[in-house]
Amino acid sequence: MGVNLVRNTAGVSAIGSSFDVNKSIMIDMDMIPPHQPFEGYLSMILIQVSSISAATKLTIRVCKDAAGNQCLITDTISDLYTGISDATRGSAIWALNCYAKTYELNDLYIFLKTDTGTVSVDYAEMTYEGDQ
Numbered sequence: 001m002g003v004n005l006v007r008n009t010a011g012v013s014a015i016g017s018s019f020d021v022n023k024s025i026m027i028d029m030d031m032i033p034p035h036q037p038f039e040g041y042l043s044m045i046l047i048q049v050s051s052i053s054a055a056t057k058l059t060i061r062v063c064k065d066a067a068g069n070q071c072l073i074t075d076t077i078s079d080l081y082t083g084i085s086d087a088t089r090g091s092a093i094w095a096l097n098c099y100a101k102t103y104e105l106n107d108l109y110i111f112l113k114t115d116t117g118t119v120s121v122d123y124a125e126m127t128y129e130g131d132q
Helices: none
Strands: 002-007 014-015 025-028 040-052 057-063 071-079 089-100 107-114 118-130
Touching: 002 025, 014 071, 014 107, 025 118, 040 107, 057 089, 071 089, 107 118
Parallel strands: none
Antiparallel strands: 002 118, 014 118, 025 107, 040 089, 040 118, 057 071, 057 107
């Protein structure tokens, strides 16, 4: 078993104060073979944002389905930490301590919302321990 990092660099703009299924972030857990369900110990999720407009917190929900109906991680809030030299850029991090398994696919879907205002997501990273 090793530590793995999966990343989605497809940006999502104008994340607002409610969850939007059209603005989810799909994370391919890179299982081998590709149709194998994901199974592993989730350690951390990092969301890098830009274009911060009034937002100070991000709420995350991680689901097994693109429609957001099968929660793996329920709503959890992180403060949004802005950059030192650029306050329109920032990061939110969630430290996890859970063992998770999907029974069908190896993709996970991240849904985000702000406390107020908007942000754009530059990328999302998830760290886990497990076999690919």
